Amino acid sequence: MKHLAALLALMAWGTAQADDVQVAVAANFTAPMQKIAAAFEKDTGHKAVLAFGATGKFYAQIANGAPFEVLLAADDDTPAKLEAEHRTVAGTRFTYATGKLVLWSAQEGYVDGQGQVLKTGNYAHLAIANPKTAPYGAAAVETLTRLNLYDRVQGKLVQGENIAQTHQFVSTGNAALGFVALSQVYRDGKFTSGSGWIVPANLHSPIRQDAVILARGAANPAARALADYLKSNKARDIIRSYGYAL
């Protein structure tokens, strides 16, 4: 009994000291955020509790009272929309990463350095993320349009519900190639497998990924600490190593 009381006291003390912050994270930012959260906890003592998912779903959940305190979105529209609806802490919106688009194939040597394979390749399916809902999908369509290839490949397009599923289509070989996020196939300056063409940034509008502190996190010092931490050099190095621009 005495032990139990001591344990309860310890737990109460523990929760009072280390502030937890509930974070909704765009699926494409999963891997870097896990690394950043670990470093954040080590450096500040605060703990970031991460939920990964589609930004559109997070929007619906936040609008309906989900207990998230910080949002790391896959786009810049959703945080802006939440801000306009007064569901955020005013003035806390910032771009934490800019996504890079890559034409990628699981096959070594299939995609050349200029993306010529789009014109010359004999492929049945070209995978993109749903352009209506996923920023990387919209950027892919923009790129194809800029290259005057959209009409030619339209019949070959297959859409993943998000960039993770799109990657799955390509990595399983069901689609010979596809437009995915560089962060999914790139680590420390090179492709982790397969072959790819990093789409030049002038072929599509920037894929800005914005973060914002949500109204629920207004009084939580850990929420602000995390937002600051995302702007630190340490976090930015991690973000860059996953193939994002800043």
Added chain:
Amino acid sequence: MTLDDGDLSAIRLTLELATVVTVLLLALGTPIAWWLARTRSRLRHAVGAVVALPLVLPPTVIGFYLLLVLGPNGPVGKLTEALGIGLLPFSFGGLVLASVCYSLPFVVQPLQNAFEAIGPRPLEVAATLRAGPWDTFWSVAVPLARPGFLSGAVLGFAHTVGEFGVVLMIGGNIPDKTRVVSVQIYDHVEALEYAQAHWLAGGMLAFSFTVLLALYTWYPQAMKGRR
């Protein structure tokens, strides 16, 4: 705001898919259910468990494995390519195959229950009247199991209409080809087009309720009439 062309095309595609799948499920599910109801083989537990798997597995698991198995490096994918059919993912045929796997228990289980409920007696009587097994099956078992066929068909159809995760994964969300209603609703919701989503989602809710209400109203009467 009403339904646009994309919505109507999704509805048409969904009804086509559900019809084809229901016919195939009845053709495939009947022998499986008959065997499960009558056999004493030790394999029946394993087969029953395999059939029931989609009831407990999340769609992402089924979809992911189907994608692997049907893909260019998977056994079925290699087979379909060798047969000149090509790869099934991202095609109507792929949707049909995935939906048949996914909705199988919804047809097999009611049928199996119906066959089991007949008991050995009517079949023995038929045999003493010199009916062969084939004749017995069609003239005795099928009419007596009618409620099972109807509820199996209704549930198989409704479940195919309502399925989402697997068709999204295998279908690739291609307009007019693999974008069914549930995927179209998802697109609307993700794009925050809530008004359009409501039309389709409300329609789906009404459809599902009507179908289940009809089934629950009719089923007990049919079972009573049978006795």
